[in-house]
Amino acid sequence: MTVSIANGTRQLSIPGPSVLPDAVLNAMHRASPNIYGEDLVGLANSVYPDLCKVAGTSGDAVIYIGNGHAAWEASLCNTLSRGDKVLALVTGRFTLGWIDIAEPLGIEFEIMDFGGAASVDTAKVAEALERDKTHQIKAVITVHADTASSVLNDIPGLRNAMDAVGHPALLMVDCIASLACDRFLMDDWGVDVLVAACQKGLMTPAGLCFNFIGKKAWDAHAKADLKTGYWDWDRRVNGKVFYQKFCGTPPSHHLFGLRAALDMLLEEGMENVWQRHQRLAAGVWAAVDCWGGGREDGIRCNIADPSRRTTAVTTVQTGNLNATALREWCDSQAGVTLGIGLSLDAVFGGNPDNLFRIGHMGHLNAHMLLGTLATIDTGLKALGYEHGDAALDAAATAIANAR
Ligand SMILES: Cc1ncc(COP(=O)(O)O)c(C=O)c1O
Numbered sequence: 253m254t255v256s257i258a259n260g261t262r263q264l265s266i267p268g269p270s271v272l273p274d275a276v277l278n279a280m281h282r283a284s285p286n287i288y289g290e291d292l293v294g295l296a297n298s299v300y301p302d303l304c305k306v307a308g309t310s311g312d313a314v315i316y317i318g319n320g321h322a323a324w325e326a327s328l329c330n331t332l333s334r335g336d337k338v339l340a341l342v343t344g345r346f347t348l349g350w351i352d353i354a355e356p357l358g359i360e361f362e363i364m365d366f367g368g369a370a371s372v373d374t375a376k377v378a379e380a381l382e383r384d385k386t387h388q389i390k391a392v393i394t395v396h397a398d399t400a401s402s403v404l405n406d407i408p409g410l411r412n413a414m415d416a417v418g419h420p421a422l423l424m425v426d427c428i429a430s431l432a433c434d435r436f437l438m439d440d441w442g443v444d445v446l447v448a449a450c451q452k453g454l455m456t457p458a459g460l461c462f463n464f465i466g467k468k469a470w471d472a473h474a475k476a477d478l479k480t481g482y483w484d485w486d487r488r489v490n491g492k493v494f495y496q497k498f499c500g501t502p503p504s505h506h507l508f509g510l511r512a513a514l515d516m517l518l519e520e521g522m523e524n525v526w527q528r529h530q531r532l533a534a535g536v537w538a539a540v541d542c543w544g545g546g547r548e549d550g551i552r553c554n555i556a557d558p559s560r561r562t563t564a565v566t567t568v569q570t571g572n573l574n575a576t577a578l579r580e581w582c583d584s585q586a587g588v589t590l591g592i593g594l595s596l597d598a599v600f601g602g603n604p605d606n607l608f609r610i611g612h613m614g615h616l617n618a619h620m621l622l623g624t625l626a627t628i629d630t631g632l633k634a635l636g637y638e639h640g641d642a643a644l645d646a647a648a649t650a651i652a653n654a655r
Contacts (some may be wrong), residue, residue, distance in 0.1 A: 258587040265624040266591040267399045267429060267565035268452035270614030276455055279512035280505045287502055293494050296507050302514040303462060306454075306522065307427070307446055308437035312465045314488045317503045320428040320449040323461035324350045325357075326483040327424055327447050331469055333477040334358035336390040339380060339421065341372045343405060344398030345594050346426060351393075357478055362389070368596025371560045372405045374413035381419040390472070391422040391445075397430035397562035400594035402609065403555050404434055404562040411442040422472055428452065428461075432517055433564035433613045435526045444469040450506070453525075453564065455513040455614045460506050465489075516615075529563035531654040532612050532621045536566045538643075538650035539625045543632065545640035547571075554596075554607070564613035565591065573637045575608040581631040588627040618651055 264271055285292045303313045316322050328350075332338070337360040340347050351361050364380060366372055372394060381389065392414065397404050407425055414423060424445040427436055431446075432453030438446050444466045451458035465473075465485055473485055481487070481499070488497050495502075517525055537553055544550035554567035570578070575593055582588045593607025610628075612621055625647050632639040 254585075256585055258583075258585055260587055262587045262589065263620060263624055263627075264589050265611050266589055267609050267611035267613060269458050270452050270455060270611060271616065271620070272457060273455055273513065273516060273615045275512045275516060276457075276509045280457075280509040282505070282508065285504050287504060288494070292502065292504055292507065295511050296494070296497065296502060299507060299511055299514065302518060304464065306432055306514065306517060307448070307464045308441075308522075309439045309446070309464050309466065311439070311467065311469075312485070312489045314463045314465065314485050315498070315503075316461050316463075316483075317459060317498065317506075318461045319451075319458055320426075320447070320461055321349070321353060323428070323447045323449055323463060324353045324426070326461075326463050326485075327445050328354050328357055328359060329476070329478040329480055329483040330463070330465075330485045331422060331424070331445060331472040331476050332357075332359055332390055333475065335360060337361060337388045338391045338393050339364065339377070339389045341377060341392065341394035341405070341410075342366065343371055343395065343403045344368055344401030344596060346395045346398050346400065346428070347393060350426060359478075368401045369403070369554050369556070371403050371555075371557075372410060374406060374409045377410060378413040378417050381414060381421065382417045384419065387420055389419070389421045391424050393424045393426070395426040395429070396436060397427075397434055397564055399429040399565055399609075400567065401554055401596055402562050402565050402567040404430070404560055406560075407436075407443060408441045415442070422469060429564050429613070430562055432522075432525055433529045434562055438464055438466070444472075450510055450513075452613050454510065455516070456506060456509045460503060460510060526563075528616075529612070531651055532616060532618065533561065533563035533566065534654040535618075535621060535647035535651040536610055536612055536625065537561065538646040539629070540566065540568055540643075542641070542643035542646040543629075543639040544571075551639060564611070566610045566612065567593070568608050568610065570606050570608065572606075574605050576605045577635060578628070578631050578637070579608050581635055582627050585634070586627045586630060588624050590624075590628070622647060622651075
């Protein structure tokens with residue numbers, strides 16, 4: 253039996269939760285504050301405008317104590333009525349998860365599935381909306397980046413397609429994986445509701461989620477009959493008392509952590525944050541291409557077109573090589589945890605043996621990412637898996653040259 257080389261600092265390279273910066277952890281390491289004191293109230297109030305900067309909106313932001321599923325439910329309850337229909341654009345797993353939350357609320361849905369390796373075809377969406385002459389569809393829901401397939405959808409293109417056919421449906425976008433990783437400009441791109449959470453690009457422990465609200469979404473809110481006391485945007489945005497913003501005790505420690513994360517992002521500048529992700533992702537894709545050597549049945553990026561890949565996570569197809577064994581080797585033998593593959597069929601569940609995911613979101617720099625790639629390369633060798641040489645050289649060159 254060979255000696256393990258796993259001891260040392262572990263690296264979490266899964267697509268969320270992401271690596272927590274020391275600054276975030278340190279900001280949370282404190283005694284409970286007075287929840288009515290200015291320290292906390294002032295800090296919380298400072299978070300909203302900065303969240304809006306990250307999302308590219310001058311609209312409103314609402315913070316819930318919850319994960320991404322909570323943000324999904326909130327977005328639906330605040331804009332829709334029982335029996336309303338949504339058009340759900342599926343490019344992997346996560347729009348299906350949103351639908352899973354919508355169905356018990358009595359929301360009707362039409363699913364357009366573009367498969368597990370392609371982005372939304374905006375022309376097909378336009379056709380579907382044009383068929384809806386009586387405007388039964390009240391919202392189009394989709395993900396910006398699908399964390400299962402690692403596809404990046406063209407949100408401005410989708411907005412244009414909706415506008416071109418003059419359909420009044422809301423555009424609601426899940427940026428849970430992409431916010432503060434891939435470029436996103438809510439207002440410029442005409443997004444009505446943006447749904448997000450804190451544990452990926454926002455580098456904060458899971459537990460906070462967000463709805464960002466545009467003007468048209470507020471108009472829908474006025475008519476929505478699924479509103480409940482807890483999710484209601486109005487109470488949280490317009491409540492006179494701080495306590496109402498969170499519908500109860502505020503998530504004080506998470507807010508301190510989020511404040512530190514926002515400081516890091518805004519100090520770096522969103523353009524630079526997006527470019528850092530782009531540059532590091534280019535290294536991942538170069539390594540994957542090299543491992544597979546261009547063979548159709550070999551190791552390859554699930555999304556063929558680089559312009560349609562998210563820079564937050566890469567789903568890697570491993571053909572006839574066992575991805576589970578590779579992940580297990582990296583985890584147990586080398587201290588790097590990779591993301592499991594998620595089934596890309598229309599049916600939920602499963603951790604297929606021919607897929608794994610490399611998370612490259614949030615608090616990440618070149619040496620962390622190159623360490624992950626080098627570990628995968630070592631795992632391929634240790635397991636005797638056939639793979640192309642010089643992947644690390646290709647990654648380093650791509651990162652060095654990417655601008
Ligand atoms: C794109 C996307 N949407 C929604 C979710 C669900 O978020 P949560 O697990 O925090 O409920 C995830 C989680 O990975 C995700 O990646």
